[in-house]
Amino acid sequence: MTRRWTSAARHLRSPRRPPRARLRPARPLPARPSSLDGLARRPLCRRDNQGVTVSAPFPLPPEAPLPELTLTPETAALAARLDAALPQTQCTRCGYPDCQGYARAMAAGAAPINQCPPGGAEGIRRLSALTGRPVIPLNPVNGREAPRAVAVIDESWCIGCTLCIKACPVDTIVGASKLMHTVIEADCTGCELCVPACPVDCISMVSVTGEATGWNAWSPLRADAARERYAFHRMRIDRDKRDNDQRLAEKAAHKLADLENQTLHTDPAIIERKRAVIEAALQRARAQRSGAEPDDEVGQ
Structure with a gap:
């Protein structure tokens, strides 16, 4: 017997259902040669x-x-x-x-x-x-001498979380939130700090110097360039923090100046308590910028 569907029933329950979405299989983690191999793992x-x-x-x-x-x-x-x-x-x-x-x-x-x-x-x-100190072997606790490697991002797995960008000390990773990231290979120092920062394990370290290690795989010119990039990185971080603190302080001051119209509460006691909290936050921010110890926090 052939089942017949009315137009209304066909709209509610179609005999031709779309195929179920298949979950992407987990990718096996590749083995990465690293200068950190052999170190005892501990709470970092x-x-x-x-x-x-x-x-x-x-x-x-x-x-x-x-x-x-x-x-x-x-x-x-x-x-x-x-x-x-x-x-x-x-x-x-x-x-x-x-x-x-x-x-x-x-x-x-x-x-x-x-x-x-x-x-x-x-x-x-x-x-x-x-x-003037005597030459001693490299401390194995700090790592081992290895060929220089650069970070390579598997762009098909990158989720655009920006965690590797924040971890890079020389700003050699470019990208934006929820967009693909990539590494500027010429500026990568091979520090490997971006590898554990990646939550989807899409960063690999690829050797670019063959068997050459240490200063045989590096140069004073590259070292000077890395120093300049790190100095700019620190300047940028400090600048961004100052700009963010200033923006938050201006926002809080604007809200404090017109608190009665910025809140839905009409109880004077609640408004004054909010005012005290905002004033305490502004005072702590000013104390942090000046390096002084802030006063005791006002209870909410």
Whole structure:
């Protein structure tokens, strides 16, 4: 018996249903050669310039100190020479936020000269010549000397989350939110900080120097360019933070000036409580910009 459908029933229940959407099969994770291979995996953290422990997607020697350093003019000059001798990859494998921080620690005698895997054995010899310390092998806790690699994004899997852009210390990844990202290969330092930041595992490190490692795979010209890009990166981050803080402060001040018309509440007590909260937030923002300690927060 052939089933017949009325027009109304056909609209509600069609015998020709569209095929179900098929889930995309999970892609097997590729094996990536990395200069971080062989390191013991542990809860990852580092210390920032103020000594505050923050989470970070890279291994760090647990004994790596980051004391408050006070340099004399002589040690400051030595720190500048040591910084110029580093490859400027800004990979943080030395246990410090950047190459300059590691150079300052070496100049102050707070760090050994064998904590820079990108520089390799040649880098240790250069640092030894500047500091007068004996040449020692590279500390395996910080990583191993390996051929230089650059980051490559699988654009078909990129979701445009911008996390790799934020992780790159030299601004060599370009893209926008929810749009495809790509790496400027000529400017990539191979720091690998973007790899663990990617939530969909679409970034691979591809060797571009064959068997050459350390300074044989790098050059002073590239190091100088990376230093300049990192300096611009830090300037941009500070500028964006200042602009955002100023925008939020102006928005709060505008709301405070016309609070009665900016809220739906008519109870004077609620309005005054909101006013106190906004004033306290503005006071904390001003204190942070000036470096002073803010007063106690006003309870909401």
